[in-house]
Amino acid sequence: MPVSWSDSVDDVIGGDLTCALACLTPAGGAVVTSVAPIGLRDRERGTVGFTTSLGFGRKLERIRDDPRVALAYHAREHGVGDRTNPRFVLAQGEARFDPHPDRATLDEIARQSSRYLGEPRRGRFWDRWLHAYYEDRVLVTVTVTRVVAWPDLRAAGTPVVTGAPLPEGAAPQTPPKNGTAPRVDAARTGRRAARLPHVLLAYRGQDRYPAVVPVEVGSADVEGVHLRVPDFVPPGGRRAGLLAHSYRSQLVGLESRQNTGWLEVTDADAVYAPHTESGFRAPPQKTVLLLANGFLARRGLAQARKQGRIQALG
Incomplete structure (x- = not known):
């Protein structure tokens, strides 16, 4: 049976x-x-x-290689739902996508996104400049295995689980051959x-699905970044990904920092x-942001085609 969820989680x-x-x-590990x-x-x-866009296709390659993914809904600001809803929601499942969506799919994405991202820019220049960003978009659909909803955005308290039961905490992983110490500036x-x-x-x-949790940053030095993590994060050592980000209305003024x-x-x-x-920091002006998105998507798409990564997606 398909996994469903409550009205409050759906919000x-x-x-x-x-x-x-x-x-x-x-x-x-996880990215x-x-x-x-x-x-x-x-x-x-x-x-x-x-x-996502084929011009930013690394995530699609990872999904192609292993479709198990997780989506963490962790922030209410600038959304269209109840901004006082305190839940941290994690959806885990298996993803699929068509790298060559038809016109009807692209039109549906445009209609759906306008409520969240604003109406798309149109005109001779914008249609050409943003072609890779708007027209080469891909819809990724995740068939949900489990939805976990904590009562607050810190993922504290007892969660409500629908779908597959939560597994036991994951066992520690074998350290990498090159050692576990920082390889970039941890401070x-x-x-x-x-x-x-x-x-x-x-x-x-433990069940080989990614888990995503909110954390708080404490001190940082040459040894690493000290984090405050939820109690259920398993003890021991393991490969992990870190994301720190901010955004404004319609995703203008993005800043993102990623680590593995x-x-x-x-x-x-x-x-x-x-x-x-x-990482990157996007400009806070919508027009400048669209110019940058168009450039990055066009460059990324050209590189992906030249390297054969688009063809490899199917």
Whole structure:
């Protein structure tokens, strides 16, 4: 039977302007990034979704290689639902996508997104400049295995679970051959993450679905970034992804900082050692943002085609 969810959870899934997507890596870790869900869900079929561009197709490659994903609905600001709804909602399941959507699908994405992102810019220049951003979009649909809803945005308290029962805490992972110590500047990672309002951690759960949890940044030094994590995060060491981000209305003025690395949780502390880093800061003006989105999507699409990554998607 399809997994369904309550009206209060549906308000979160249908209303949030952005959510965090976690995908698995071949090494057993997780990568977490922000995506635009634009209210995509079907309670009768038990699906949720989001959109992305082929020009930003790394996440699609990860989904192709392992379709198990998680979407964390973790922030109410600038959404269209009840902004006082305090729930942190995690939807886990298996994703699928068509890299060559038909015209009807693209039109439906445009209609759905306008409520959240504003009406698309039209005209001779914009139609050409934003072609890769608007026209080469992909709808990703996740068939839900489990929905977990905590009573507050810190993922504290007893959650309500629909679908598959929660598994036991994941066992510690084998450390990487190159060691677990930071490979990029951990103090800088901590400073950047601490000044952004939303910080999330992702790791592979015992049932091999990604888990995403909200965390708070404490101190940071050469040893790593000290985090305050929810009580249910399993002890021991494991590969994990970190996302710190902020956004404004219609996703203008985005800032995102992403890391992959090693998490070590003990009774006294949780320390994150970043191994890779990426990020961006988008301009706060809508017109400048669209110009940048058009450039990045066009460049990303051209690179993906040249490297054969688009063809490899199917």
